[in-house]
Amino acid sequence: MAKYGKLSQQVAPPPRPWQVHPIWRGIGCLFVLIGPVIAYAAADLLVRSNMDAGWVPAPPELMRTIRIPMVNIQIEHALANLALTIVLLLIGFSVIMVVYAVVYSILGPPRYGPLDSPPIRDSLPRRRR
Numbered sequence: 001m002a003k004y005g006k007l008s009q010q011v012a013p014p015p016r017p018w019q020v021h022p023i024w025r026g027i028g029c030l031f032v033l034i035g036p037v038i039a040y041a042a043a044d045l046l047v048r049s050n051m052d053a054g055w056v057p058a059p060p061e062l063m064r065t066i067r068i069p070m071v072n073i074q075i076e077h078a079l080a081n082l083a084l085t086i087v088l089l090l091i092g093f094s095v096i097m098v099v100y101a102v103v104y105s106i107l108g109p110p111r112y113g114p115l116d117s118p119p120i121r122d123s124l125p126r127r128r129r
Contacts, residue, residue, distance in 0.1 A: 038092075066078040
């Protein structure tokens with residue numbers, strides 16, 4: 001028994017007036033799954049093109065071949081591909097965030113709702129010192 005009242009049960013929160021359409025969750029999941037695949041493919045192409053053209057000198061530690069003996073697999077330039085994949089993922093998701101912010105600011109809900117008071121404007125002139 002509580003000190004000042006009876007023991008109450010948790011009240012469920014009221015339902016939201018809007019729901020997220022399930023297709024948007026699917027699109028977000030697709031971005032998270034396909035983004036690293038596209039970034040790795042682009043990293044592999046950039047590393048191979050860099051080897052041919054010699055744009056940026058790469059250290060030999062990044063360009064070595066990694067061997068996995070249990071499954072007998074060799075991955076050429078694995079560390080360079082992995083490092084460039086992470087950089088491309090950061091750039092790609094940053095671009096997506098900026099595009100989303102711009103689209104949301106243009107098409108999103110208004111800044112002030114019907115119950116908000118208008119912003120306070122300073123109507124007095126500034127004094128000179």
